[in-house]
Amino acid sequence: MIVDIDVRLAYNVTQPVDLILQVRAPSFADQNVLSETFDLGTPEQLADTAAEAGLGSRTLLRTSKNFACTYVAKVEIDRPTLDVSALGKVPPHLLPGDIVRYLMPSRYCPSDELQSFVASEFGHLDAGRRVAEMRDWIFNHFSYVPGSSNSQTTAIDTFVQRQGVCRDFAHVLITLARASAIPARFASVYAPHVLPQDFHAVAEVYLDGTWHLIDATGMAQASQIVRIGVGMDAAEVAFLSSFGPISPMEKSVNVSISEA
Incomplete structure (x- = not known):
C-alpha cells in the first residue's frame, strides 16, 4: 500500500513567535517514506528533535514573519489488518x-x-x-x-x-x-x-x-x-504548538492511495 500526502499550512504572525511542528511521517518497521519534501520558508532559527517514544521528530522554530509549511510525501505501508x-x-x-x-x-x-x-x-x-x-x-x-x-x-x-x-x-x-x-x-x-x-x-x-x-x-x-x-494523549502529538499569537490563513491536508 502506497499513500500520498500533501499538507499546506499558513499562519499570520505579527510578532516573534516560537513554534513546534510535528507533521512529518517517520520510517520504521511497518512504514517506509519513499520520498518527501518539507519546506518551511526561512525562519530565524530551526532545529529538529526526537518526538515521544522516539517515534518521529518535532521541528522547533522561531519566526517573526508569516509562516508557511509545505509537506509532500509518498509512504509505503506494510502492515496487515489483524483481528x-x-x-x-x-x-x-x-x-x-x-x-x-x-x-x-x-x-x-x-x-x-x-x-x-x-x-x-x-x-x-x-x-x-x-x-x-x-x-x-x-x-x-x-x-x-x-x-x-x-x-x-x-x-x-x-x-x-x-x-x-x-x-x-x-x-x-x-x-x-x-x-x-x-x-x-x-x-x-x-x-x-x-x-x-x-x-x-x-x-x-x-x-x-x-x-x-x-x-x-x-x-x-x-x-x-x-x-x-504518538503520545499519552493529544497534548503530546499536536501538529502545531504556538508559543505566542498566530492566526490561520490556510490549512489543507490531502491523503490518497497511490497506484505506484
Whole structure:
C-alpha cells in the first residue's frame, strides 16, 4: 500500500513567535517514506528533535514573519489488518518498562474515573475481545460531529456528550483501555478515507507484545494508516504548538492511495 500526502499550512504572525511542528511521517518497521519534501520558508532559527517514544521528530522554530509549511510525501505501508479480538493481553507485571506509562491516567484520558463503568459494561470480556467490544461500543453510541469539541475537551466530556471528532473518539478508547489495565496511547496519523480530509487521530493498544492501531471512528484501516507520532494523549502529538499569537490563513491536508 502506497499513500500520498500533501499538507499546506499558513499562519499570520505579527510578532516573534516560537513554534513546534510535528507533521512529518517517520520510517520504521511497518512504514517506509519513499520520498518527501518539507519546506518551511526561512525562519530565524530551526532545529529538529526526537518526538515521544522516539517515534518521529518535532521541528522547533522561531519566526517573526508569516509562516508557511509545505509537506509532500509518498509512504509505503506494510502492515496487515489483524483481528483485534484474537489478540492476548500482557499482564501489567510483565510489561516492558517503557510501556507502563501508557497504563496511567493523563490530561485528556482520566481512566481512573471510568473503571467502574468498564467493569460493569465490559467485565465479561478480556484482552483483545474487550478492546474490540469497546471500539464497537464507541462507534455505535457516539456521533461524529465536526466542531462539537475543542482543545479543552476530555474523554469524560465526550463520554457524557456522546459526540466528538476523531481526537475525542481516540481519547475515549484510550481511556477505556487503560481502565481495563491495557496500555493505550494516542497516535497522530494520516489516512486516505477521512472525511473531511484533515490530520487524523486513532488509538494504539498494546496487545500480544506490540502496538496495534485502532480507529473507533471506522474511517481508517490499520493497513492504510501513516503514523506521524504518538503520545499519552493529544497534548503530546499536536501538529502545531504556538508559543505566542498566530492566526490561520490556510490549512489543507490531502491523503490518497497511490497506484505506484
